Structure formats: structure tokens, C-alpha cells
Amino acid sequence: MQTHDTKxxxxxxxxxxxxxxxxxxxxLQSTGVDIGQRLMPPAEGNVKGYFENLDFTDFHEDIFASQGISKAGWTVEKQIQVPEQFLERAKFLIQGNLSRKIWGWKDPRTTLFLDYWANLIPEANFLLIYRAPWEVIDSLYRRRNVGDEAFDFNPNFALQVWLNYNQELLKFCERIPERCLLISIYSIAHDPTFLIQAIKDKFGIALNYPASDIYDDSLLNTQAYRSHRPILIKHYFPQVWELYQELNAKAEVPEGFSSSLVNQLSHIPSYEAWVLQDWLDLRRLEKESFKLRNHLEQSQEELDRHRSQLQQTIQQNQAERERTHVELTQSQSQLQQTQSQLQQTQSQLQQVLVELEQSKTLILAMESSKFWKMRIAWFWLKQVFGVTENSKQSFNRSLSRAKKLLYLLKNKGLKYTITRLSRKVYLKLDDGSANIEVLPETYQGWLQKNFPRESDLRKMAETVEVFTNKPVISVIMPVFNTPERFLREAIESVLTQVYPYWELCIADDASTQPHVRAVLEEYRAKDSRIKVAFREQNGHIAQASNSAIELATGEFLSLLDHDDLLTPDALYEVALLLNRHPEADMIYSDEDKVDEHNQFCLPFFKPDWCPDSFLSRMYTCHLGTYRRSLVTEIGGFRVGYEGSQDYDLVLRVTEKTEKIFHIPKILYHWRVHPESASSGAEAKPYAYIAAEKALTDALSRRGEKGVISGTPGYLGLYVTRYKxxxxxxxxxxIPTKDLGETLNKCLKSIFEKSVYPNYEVIVIDNGSTEDYTAKVINLWETQEPSRFRYYKLDIPFNFSKINNYAVLQAKGEYILLLNNDIEVITPDWIDAMVEQAQRPSIGAVGGLLLYPDNSIQHAGIVLGIGGVASHSHKKLPSIYPGYGGQVITINNYSAITGACLMCRREVYERVGGFEEKLAVAYNDVDFCLKLVEKGYRNIYLPHVVLYHHESKSRGHEDTPEKLARLAKEAEYMQTKWSKILKDDPCYNPNLTRSSDDYRINI
Known part of the structure; x- marks a missing residue:
């Protein structure tokens, strides 16, 4: 057996x-010895308390139970052999006390495990306490605890147990006397300070002396000394008597006290003095009983007289009550009328709220639909062709143009028609204004607050001069047949950067439009920082980008598409971050869209680096900046991944470095027009095939066996399933209390739907009283005897303690915490969670929880909302994809709910399980943050779907007591985790902290 040296x-x-x-x-507790936090409470048999550490008591009781022995330890077996499977649990108990300088535990059952603990804890000291056998059995007969009925039909069994326990004490003390202090409880009661001095003399440990009033001598009943019971023991149980004498002889005693014990035993009366005493006592009791019976009859007569008088008084009060009842009925009628009016008002309000929510859902659905994209294209075409809403002439002109278009198609062919139409579109667009026009209200408000003003840009320019590090940033721009206006605006956005240490490296990919070369040569002549390479053959975007990189001399590369725009402070913000974090290898920012009218829209506020979220979609995108030496090391862009070449690049870059930084600011405007890649998911279908290929390659390089699949109906979003x-x-x-129907629905869904081949279900009953709950437990114990286990834990509700206790009982390598009001929907839910939990980098794994109406209850937890945390996208329809596809893709979150949470057992134990100071709220968030602190990532899975009938057992936070407790737990979290609560790395600071729907914070 492996030992544990605690020092x-x-x-x-x-x-x-x-x-x-x-x-x-x-x-000992009063002297400063920590004997445990979870102690057995006081009871009738021990009004001051048992002072038993329940963790060790449960451990011993479970060993007894595994061998068919009473949990109290009523056995005459000698040292109990501890099965091997209990070793890790024993070590866990010890590890839980490593931070304590002086500690210990008390449990009489330990007597039968002395050698086990002595070997496991070589530094442990043993205080072996004994008491006279007649007093012990007298106390047992009077106590009547559960299990004490073992003595009802065999009173002598109590003495046999006493003999067994004290024989074990004596043998153990004789084997290793240097680690044992054998002492009579009478010595301690005689002088409590003697125990402290004996410990100091024996073990060299100086403890504080207890207070003078710590011991109440009335609690130690010694009446048996003055009875005939000792002579009974001596006469009929000589082996017991002799062992007690031997204990007295070998025990530590205060000076002069041993003679007192001898004197007490020497004055025990002989049997002649008490042989008829029981007969005499019985007759005295009979006489006293007769007197009491007469007194009871007299009291009954007096009670009857009082009852008659009381009846008269009741009749008088009844008449008064009826009058009061009439008045009360009238008041209730008025109250009901008022309540009816209030209910009507509430019903109307509820209907308004429902309609509002439906409208929000409808708007979201509309904006993400193909129809909406067609509508945008329609308005764009109307502007191109000059159509107005109320112009008959415009309609006639459009009809005429449509006829011309049909004529061209019929007589000149498709290629000629497209060329003519493209030129018409280009000429029309070239007349547009560069000014920002009217914006959607919320984003317009955000831009007014956050977009840099001229004064801001001047201050930035001044700040650049004091930068310690002024790296050259090479802006990489591949070009092919870019509309002239968009190309000029893209180049101008670089020229207007307030950070001057840049170079613009452009590679034209053999454009066929003549204006492209002219524009590029014009700008190359205008500014020496602009470098241009004209490729002779078209090689697509990957080769063109590599050609541009070959021109670069800067330490960092920033990627810019040929029709997009940089904000004027973009490169300044990159340089500023590099001065703060010169070790950075990759930097990315937030972004928005810019339409053909230079109107900014559709902002995308991103999380910090979340590796598993990135496997679901290319979210870092623009503005992306990379250390050039690292890009060169991995070979630049790869041919064959066109359309997702940047996704492939970042996958390979992030396998070489973890020095990845996010600038939570809009630094890039991604051009959206009917021909651009950002106009819709259907714009470049080949790009999504290339993305799946890049992701599959990444898994292979990383040695993770898995399959990549697209998300149905959402191009560009992916799901990874690992082997x-x-x-x-x-x-x-599953912790539970009552609510048998709810528990049964949960258990039935697990056992009937789950396809994972190797699981067990452990139900922890926290004080159920309903008969139906017991029937449900019995049902599943019968139907699933090998996979279902049940334990009772009758303590005040503490979710953390219940789960920590349950983990100690669990046998699995994976721990899956589940509320009793969960109902399984997807059969492979356990499989999907194990896929992720088996990965060394993953801490907690959660899923998509739905309310019974199929709205979202949990899709990950966002920190800081409501002061501590809240579920993301709560109460939105489950068909809603979420902000940036968050709901329907695998994502990293700082926390996930404990209502359905899986992790590896070693991960759970490494962080010490759940914090028991958090009895109800935020314990799952605290647990997840402890995992993050240790370097693990928490993950949400959209394909693990379950119903959650929330808080049925415990109820809601709707009483003053619950609200006070909630406030205290919130304060604990805000004190312990203040930094990460203010800045959740899986959430963007530009998004609101006042709600969980990812609205912009303005």
C-alpha cells in the first residue's frame, strides 16, 4: 500500500x-485541532454533538456495508480488510486536509481499521479512549439509536462488541506504543488538562489548554459504579473484567488517580446486598403506579368540567365569527373584482410581450433568409437602373431596358450581354459618394461613440513617435479585376493610416480589366511604400497572396482584400498592441461590412482566441496580422484551398504558437455588394469545400481522429465529431428531492434513449418524503440493478456538497452532473460529450438545454451579465442560430451550466470539486472558472440537446431568505473572480452586459 507522508x-x-x-x-477541537468541517450534528444521545467527521464515517460505513456488516460497526470480527477500490477515496480524504497544520478525526469505527490508517499516514498519532464496560453497555441500552436493536434479543452481544473493540486497542498499542496514547475517559474527565500534557509528553506536540468550562461533568454518567452491575460483569464475564483491569494497568493516568479507580472498584457491593433489590424495586414501582392512576382519574374529572365551560365559550364566539364571516365575504368579493381586473391587465401585457418576442424572432428570420438577400439585391438593381417607387416613366424605361436585355441575350449571346451589363453597373457605381450615409440606429449610435474622430487620430499620430517599437507592417493585397472605385478606396484606406511605418504589397493576378494596371502604377509612382507585382498568369488568390508576400520586408503581415477598407487607426492599434505585447505572433480585430454606398453595417464583435470555436468557423478573419517569419516557416498560403486559404493559414499558424491577441475594435470594413464574397454564403460555394478540407488536414496534423461535417442550412459553419x-x-x-414523476421522466429518458455502452446512474436523495419518489427509486433499482445506485444524504440543501459527496461514490472515469429535471432528446448525447471530455485540453463539457416550449434555456454562459453570469440566448427560439452562429456551432465558453456538465474525474479532483460555500447559485460558474485558471477550456456542444424543466426541486429565488443568500453568493463570486467577470474572454466588451441576447453595448 502506498503511504502518505503528511509532515x-x-x-x-x-x-x-x-x-x-x-x-x-x-x-481537542477547543485547543485548535481541526477535526473536520462536516461533523455529525447533535442528537438525543449526544446533546453536545458527536464531533464525528462524516467524510471518514461514511468511508468506514461503506466498507462495512460492502462486507455485510452493520454501519455502526456492531461486529466481533477483528481488523477489517479494506478492498482495493477504497484506496483512492482514502487518499482523497487525506489530500483534502493537506492545507491544515494540525488536524484529525474522531470515529469509533476507526478502531477496526487501525493498521490501515497507520500504514497510510505514518505521521498519525492515535488517542485510544476506553471506559468501564458496564457504563458502556448501560449507555447503549439507554441510547436506542438506529442499529442498537441488535442488542434487544442478545444483550450480551454489547459486551462481546466492547471486548472486541478494546482488545483491538490494546493489541495496536502494544505493537506501536510510540504512536499511541491509551487513556481512560475518567482520567480526562478528572482533569482535562492532563490530556493536553500527556500529548505534549508523548508526542512532543504543544497544544493550547482548553477553557476551564469546556467540560460538563454531568454529561458523563457514572451511576453504574454505585450499582451492582460491576459485580455482575466480574462474576459472569471474567474475560471482560480482566481486559478492563489490563487497560487500567497500561493506560496513562494523572498522578494519584489510579488509586481512586482501584478504590471505586474495591467498594463494589457483594451480590448478597442486591440479590433481592430488583424484587423490592418492582413492588415500590407498583405502589407508585397506583397513586399516579388515582391522580389521573381526578385530573380527568377536572378536565371534563373545564371542557364544558370551554364549549359554552366556543358557542358564543361562533356567533361572533359568523357575523365577521359575512363582512369578510363582502371584502373578498371586492378583492376578487380587483384581482380580475388586474389579471386582465396582466394578460394583455403578456400578450404584448409574446407578440414583441414573435416580432423579434420574425425579424431575425427575415434578415437571415435568402428573400432578404434578394431584397437587398433588388434595391441595388433599382438604383443601378434608376427605378423609383412612384415613377411611371421609370417603370417604362426599365421595361424598355429589359426588352433590350432580352434582345442582346438572343442576338449577341450571354458573354457579350454580361460584359455590357457589368460596364453599366460599374459606371453607375462610380458616381457614388464616399460619405457615410444614414445607418441603422443602434450601430449608428455605437459608431458615433467609438469611431475615431479627427482629434483622436491626431493624438494617435503624436503617440506613435514615443513608441519604443515601430515595426514595419506589410499590408498584403492580392488584386484581380477589382472595380476601379473599390480598388482606389482600398489603397486610399492604407495611405490615410495614422501609423506611417507600413508598406503596401500588391500582387495583380493577371487582371483582364485595363484600368487595374493603370491604377496600380499610378499609386506606385505616388508613394514609394507601395510595391506592385504583375503576375503573368492567373493563379487564384493563394498564389497571388504569396506573390505579394514575396515583396514584403516588414516584420508583420496584415491581409487586405482588394475591395475592402481599413479604418484610419487600424495599423496604429496593431502597433500599439505590439508595443504592449512584443511577443505577439498573431493579432486579429473586430470587423463590419461596407456596402456599395460606403454605408457601414453588420458589425461582428468577436471573442478572444477560442480554439474550439475556431474549428466551427473562420471567425478571426479581418483584420488579421501575422508575424512574417512564422508565415514563411509554414510555407505561406497553400494552393488548393482557394476561398478558405486564410482559414487554412490560421489553422497552421495557431499550431505553431499560442501568442494570439485580439483587439476588440472595428478596424476593418469588409465590402459587401452583389458580386463580393461577403454578400452571402452562396457567393463562393467552393470556399466551403476547401474549408472542410483544411479542417480535416488540421485534425490529422494534430493527431486527433475526427470527422468534419457542415451544419445543414448554414454554409461556413462546421461540426467536429471525434473518435x-x-x-x-x-x-x-443526479441530486433529487421528491418530485418522483420528474425524476422518473429523467431516468426513463436516460435508460431508454442513451446509446453509450458504459455508464452508471447515481441518485443522491436530499431529503425526499413523498412515497412516489421511493417507488421510482425501487423501480429503477429493480430494472437496472447493475447501472443504478441510490444514496441518501439528509443535509440542508447544498448543491456543491451533494455533488462532491456523489463523486466520492462514483466509479467512473467521467463525471456527468445532471439535474433531476433534465430529459434526454439526442440518443448519442453521452457519446458526444465523451468525445470532447477525453481531450486533454478540455475541462467542462455542456450542451443545448431547451425549455419544454423549445426555447433556449442554456447555450453556454456569459460572464458579467447581471453582475455575475447568465445563460446566452436565453428564451430565444431553438431554431435561432445565435449571434454569429453561436447556438448551432461548437464553442468555447468560460462557463457552462451544472445542470448538464461532464468532465474527467481527474479534472474534477484537481480543482477540488465544487465550492461548498456556494450552496445554490454560481457553483457551476465557479467550478468552470477554476478549470480555466488551471489552463483547461470549457466547451458547448449544439448537438447535445436535452429538455430542462428548470429549478423544479429547489424552486426559484423568490423569498427574502433566498434573495439574501443569492446576494451573498454573488458577492463571493465578484470578490473572487472580479477580473474575468469584467472581461469574459469568450465574449466581446462591445456587446451588452445588461441582457443575454448579444445586443450592441451603446
Missing amino acids: QSIFVITGMHRSGTSLTASL IENHKLVSII
Whole structure:
């Protein structure tokens, strides 16, 4: 057996039940010894408390139960052999006390495990407490605890147990006397300070002396000394008597106290003095009983007289009550009328809210539909062809142009017609204004607040001169047949940068439009920082980008598409970050869209670097800046990944570095027009095939076996399913209280729908009283005897304690915490969670939880909302894809809900499980943040779908007491995790903290 060297002061307090171990433990606790946090509460048999550490008590009881022994330890077996599977649990108990300098535990059951603990904790000291056998059995007969009925039909069994326990004490003390202190409880009661001095003399450990009033001598009943019971033991149980004498002889005692014990035993009366005493006592009791019976009859007569008088008074009060009832009925009628009016008002308000929510959903659906994109294209075409809403002449002109278009198609062919139409479109667009026009209200408000003003840009320009590091940033721009206006505006956006240390490296990919070369040569002549390469053959965007990179001399590369725009502070912000973090290898910013009228729209505010989110979609995109030496090392852009060449590049870059930084500012305007890649998912279908290929390559390079598939109906969004290397045991832990129907629905959905081959379900009952709940438990114990286990834990509700206790009982390599009001929807839910949980980088795994009406209850947790945290996209329809596809893709979140949370067991234990100071709220968030602190990533899976009938067992936070507790737990979180609550790395600071729907923060 592996031992554990604690280098601490450890005291193990044990001895036969009812021998004074509780008194000893209380004395040590008062001197500063930590005997545990989870102690057995006081009861009738021990009004001051048992002082038993329930963690160790449960451990011993479970060993007894595994071997068919009473949990109390009523056995005459000697040292109990501990099965191997309990070793890790024992070590976990010890590790939980490593931070304590002086600690220990008290449990009489330890007597039967002395050698086990002595080997496991070589530094432990053992306080072996004993008491006279007649007093122990007298206390057991009076106590009547659960399990004590073992003595009802065999009173002698109590003495046999006493003999067994104290024989074990004595043998253990004789084997390793240097680690044991054998002491009578009478010595401690005689002088409590003697125990402290004996510990100091024996073990060299100086403890504080207890207060003078710590011990109440009335609690130690010694009446049996003055009875005939000792002579019974001596006469009929000589082996017990002799062992007690031997204990007294070998125990540590205060000076002069041993003679007192001898004197007490020497004055025990002989049997002649008490042989008829029981007969005499019985007759005295009969006489006293007769007197009491007469007194009871007299009291009954007096009670009847009082009852008659009371009846008269009741009749008088009844008449008064009826009058009051009439008045109350009238008041209730008025109240009902008022309530009816209020309900009507509330109903109207609810209907308005429902209609508002439906309108929001409808708008979201409309804006993401193909119809809406067609509508944008229609208005664009109307402007191109000069169509106005109320112009008959315009209609006639458009009709005439349509006829001409049909004529050209019929007589000149498709190619000629497209060329003519493209030129018409280009000439029309070239007349547009460069000014920002009317914007959507919310984004317009954000831009007014955040877009840099002229004064801001001047200050930035001044700041550049004091930068310690002024790296040259090479802006990489591949060009092919770009409309002249868009090309000029893209180049101008670089020329107007307030950061001057840049070079613009342009590679023209053999454009066929003559204006392209003319514009590029014009700008090359205008500014020496502009470099241009004219490719002889078209090689598509990857080769063109590599040609531009060959021109670069800067330390960093920033990518710019040929029709997009940089904000004037874009390169300044990149340089500023590099001065703060010169180690950065990759930098990306937020972005928005710019339409053909130079109107800014559709902002995309991104999270910090989230590797698993990135496997779901290319979200870093623009503005992307990369260390040139790193891009050169990986070979630049790869041919064959056109359309997703930047996705492939970043996948390879991030395999070489973790120095990735995000600038949460809009620094890039991505051009959207009917021909651009950003106008819709259908614009470049080949790009999504290339993306799947790039992701598949990435998994292969990383040695992770998995399959990439697209998200149906959403091009550009992907799901990764990993191969399960080993179907290890999953322990599903379900705390519950009553609500048998809800629990049964949960269990039925697990056992009937789950396809994972290796799991167990552990139900922890936290005080159920309903008969139906017991029937549900019995049902599943019968139907699933090998996969279902049940434990009772009757403590005040504490979600953290319940789950921590349950994990100790679990056998699985994976822990899956599940609320009792969860209902499984997807059969492979466990498989999908294990796929992710098996990965060393992953901490907690969660899924998509829905309300019964199919609205979203949980799709990840965002920090800072409501002061601490809130579920993202809560109460939105489940068909809603979420902000940037968050709901329907795999994403990293700082936290996920404990209502359905999986992790590896070693991960759970590494962070110490759930924080038990957080009894109800935020314990899952705290747990997840502890995982983040240790370097793990938490992950949300959209393909793990379950119903959640939220908070049925516990209810909602709707009472003053609950609200006070919630406020206290929120304060704990805000104190402990203030930094990350203010800046969630999986959420963007430009998004609101006042709601969970990802609205812009303005």
C-alpha cells in the first residue's frame, strides 16, 4: 500500500462507542485541532454533538456495508480488510486536509481499521479512549439509536462488541506504543488538562489548554459504579473484567488517580446486598403506579368540567365569527373584482410581450433568409437602373431596358450581354459618394461613440513617435479585376493610416480589366511604400497572396482584400498592441461590412482566441496580422484551398504558437455588394469545400481522429465529431428531492434513449418524503440493478456538497452532473460529450438545454451579465442560430451550466470539486472558472440537446431568505473572480452586459 507522508500533526481519536471519544474530540477541537468541517450534528444521545467527521464515517460505513456488516460497526470480527477500490477515496480524504497544520478525526469505527490508517499516514498519532464496560453497555441500552436493536434479543452481544473493540486497542498499542496514547475517559474527565500534557509528553506536540468550562461533568454518567452491575460483569464475564483491569494497568493516568479507580472498584457491593433489590424495586414501582392512576382519574374529572365551560365559550364566539364571516365575504368579493381586473391587465401585457418576442424572432428570420438577400439585391438593381417607387416613366424605361436585355441575350449571346451589363453597373457605381450615409440606429449610435474622430487620430499620430517599437507592417493585397472605385478606396484606406511605418504589397493576378494596371502604377509612382507585382498568369488568390508576400520586408503581415477598407487607426492599434505585447505572433480585430454606398453595417464583435470555436468557423478573419517569419516557416498560403486559404493559414499558424491577441475594435470594413464574397454564403460555394478540407488536414496534423461535417442550412459553419478512444465508465450524478414523476421522466429518458455502452446512474436523495419518489427509486433499482445506485444524504440543501459527496461514490472515469429535471432528446448525447471530455485540453463539457416550449434555456454562459453570469440566448427560439452562429456551432465558453456538465474525474479532483460555500447559485460558474485558471477550456456542444424543466426541486429565488443568500453568493463570486467577470474572454466588451441576447453595448 502506498503511504502518505503528511509532515503534519495528525490525531486519530477512537475507541468503543459510548466511551467518551466525543468528549475527547471536543476538547481537542477547543485547543485548535481541526477535526473536520462536516461533523455529525447533535442528537438525543449526544446533546453536545458527536464531533464525528462524516467524510471518514461514511468511508468506514461503506466498507462495512460492502462486507455485510452493520454501519455502526456492531461486529466481533477483528481488523477489517479494506478492498482495493477504497484506496483512492482514502487518499482523497487525506489530500483534502493537506492545507491544515494540525488536524484529525474522531470515529469509533476507526478502531477496526487501525493498521490501515497507520500504514497510510505514518505521521498519525492515535488517542485510544476506553471506559468501564458496564457504563458502556448501560449507555447503549439507554441510547436506542438506529442499529442498537441488535442488542434487544442478545444483550450480551454489547459486551462481546466492547471486548472486541478494546482488545483491538490494546493489541495496536502494544505493537506501536510510540504512536499511541491509551487513556481512560475518567482520567480526562478528572482533569482535562492532563490530556493536553500527556500529548505534549508523548508526542512532543504543544497544544493550547482548553477553557476551564469546556467540560460538563454531568454529561458523563457514572451511576453504574454505585450499582451492582460491576459485580455482575466480574462474576459472569471474567474475560471482560480482566481486559478492563489490563487497560487500567497500561493506560496513562494523572498522578494519584489510579488509586481512586482501584478504590471505586474495591467498594463494589457483594451480590448478597442486591440479590433481592430488583424484587423490592418492582413492588415500590407498583405502589407508585397506583397513586399516579388515582391522580389521573381526578385530573380527568377536572378536565371534563373545564371542557364544558370551554364549549359554552366556543358557542358564543361562533356567533361572533359568523357575523365577521359575512363582512369578510363582502371584502373578498371586492378583492376578487380587483384581482380580475388586474389579471386582465396582466394578460394583455403578456400578450404584448409574446407578440414583441414573435416580432423579434420574425425579424431575425427575415434578415437571415435568402428573400432578404434578394431584397437587398433588388434595391441595388433599382438604383443601378434608376427605378423609383412612384415613377411611371421609370417603370417604362426599365421595361424598355429589359426588352433590350432580352434582345442582346438572343442576338449577341450571354458573354457579350454580361460584359455590357457589368460596364453599366460599374459606371453607375462610380458616381457614388464616399460619405457615410444614414445607418441603422443602434450601430449608428455605437459608431458615433467609438469611431475615431479627427482629434483622436491626431493624438494617435503624436503617440506613435514615443513608441519604443515601430515595426514595419506589410499590408498584403492580392488584386484581380477589382472595380476601379473599390480598388482606389482600398489603397486610399492604407495611405490615410495614422501609423506611417507600413508598406503596401500588391500582387495583380493577371487582371483582364485595363484600368487595374493603370491604377496600380499610378499609386506606385505616388508613394514609394507601395510595391506592385504583375503576375503573368492567373493563379487564384493563394498564389497571388504569396506573390505579394514575396515583396514584403516588414516584420508583420496584415491581409487586405482588394475591395475592402481599413479604418484610419487600424495599423496604429496593431502597433500599439505590439508595443504592449512584443511577443505577439498573431493579432486579429473586430470587423463590419461596407456596402456599395460606403454605408457601414453588420458589425461582428468577436471573442478572444477560442480554439474550439475556431474549428466551427473562420471567425478571426479581418483584420488579421501575422508575424512574417512564422508565415514563411509554414510555407505561406497553400494552393488548393482557394476561398478558405486564410482559414487554412490560421489553422497552421495557431499550431505553431499560442501568442494570439485580439483587439476588440472595428478596424476593418469588409465590402459587401452583389458580386463580393461577403454578400452571402452562396457567393463562393467552393470556399466551403476547401474549408472542410483544411479542417480535416488540421485534425490529422494534430493527431486527433475526427470527422468534419457542415451544419445543414448554414454554409461556413462546421461540426467536429471525434473518435472515442476508449468507452470508459461515465458516472451520471443526479441530486433529487421528491418530485418522483420528474425524476422518473429523467431516468426513463436516460435508460431508454442513451446509446453509450458504459455508464452508471447515481441518485443522491436530499431529503425526499413523498412515497412516489421511493417507488421510482425501487423501480429503477429493480430494472437496472447493475447501472443504478441510490444514496441518501439528509443535509440542508447544498448543491456543491451533494455533488462532491456523489463523486466520492462514483466509479467512473467521467463525471456527468445532471439535474433531476433534465430529459434526454439526442440518443448519442453521452457519446458526444465523451468525445470532447477525453481531450486533454478540455475541462467542462455542456450542451443545448431547451425549455419544454423549445426555447433556449442554456447555450453556454456569459460572464458579467447581471453582475455575475447568465445563460446566452436565453428564451430565444431553438431554431435561432445565435449571434454569429453561436447556438448551432461548437464553442468555447468560460462557463457552462451544472445542470448538464461532464468532465474527467481527474479534472474534477484537481480543482477540488465544487465550492461548498456556494450552496445554490454560481457553483457551476465557479467550478468552470477554476478549470480555466488551471489552463483547461470549457466547451458547448449544439448537438447535445436535452429538455430542462428548470429549478423544479429547489424552486426559484423568490423569498427574502433566498434573495439574501443569492446576494451573498454573488458577492463571493465578484470578490473572487472580479477580473474575468469584467472581461469574459469568450465574449466581446462591445456587446451588452445588461441582457443575454448579444445586443450592441451603446
